[in-house]
Amino acid sequence: MGVGGKVMDIQTVLSDLKLNGKVIPVVGGDVNQTYRIKTEHRAYFLKIHPNVKKGFFEAEVDGLKELSAFVRVPDTYMLGETSEGAYLLMEWIEPGKGDQRDLAAALANLHQQTAPQFxxxxxxxxxxxxxxxxxxxxxxxxxxxxxxxxxISLAEETNRWNVQRQEKYLRFKERVLKSVEPKKITPRLLxxxxxxxxxxxxxxxHPVFVDPAVSYGNREQDIAMSQLFGGFRPEFLDAYQTIFPLEKGWKDRLPIYQLYYLLAHLNMFGESYGSQVDQLLENF
Structure with missing residues (x-):
């Protein structure tokens, strides 16, 4: 279901794509309506989102292209928009089973790609x-x-940020800047x-990566997100450390990066994430 409960008419999108086939809803995400479209010759993955322009999905396609030279990502075929919102037609990749150590190796390869700036x-x-x-x-x-x-600026606009949180944040920022070593960090593909x-x-x-929010940054940010909500087996991190060891003190720094994702969840899903934000600001 689209954010805010609005649902786009999939038949309008299929008509726009000139695509006929069996439509099967795919569950698991919080952002888009997603479907498997089974035609006579092949299957597709369709993502649609209400009340946005196609630039919303153009950014995703751009990110997937950035990753595609280094890790497996779905091919993208067509994007567009209707009066209700935007859509993206992609390759359907049938899920299978794999080894978390291979996932770690793929991520380490991604993180080996560098840029001059963040x-x-x-x-x-x-x-x-x-x-x-x-x-x-x-x-x-x-x-x-x-x-x-x-x-934080987004949270202020929706009254999810107050004076008390701002004071906690400023103290948090001061502690972070005092605690980190003044050493050069290499911008890496995330x-x-x-x-x-x-x-x-x-x-x-083979590991497949989807729904990226690509940038060149500190690779500890990707590791932090992988550890925030669970779902990765211990051998994933063990293998990553063997292939491309993290810098000394990395575990202590993970909460710094996890704050970014908790703030985003506060903005997307509301005050149910507020207590986690507060606890992290207070406890780091």
Missing amino acids: GFRKDNYLGTLVQKNSFEEDWWTFFFKDRLESQ HGDLWSGNVFFDQQG
């Missing part, structure tokens, strides 16, 4: 929220401005929304 060539989306991506030389400048404080629902295995056991 950020990305354009803003994109984390879920339904705009993700800012201005270029910065300094990681902490980028992270606080384009990640945490952009989400998936950006690495929870367990955004990775799976195909029938050949």
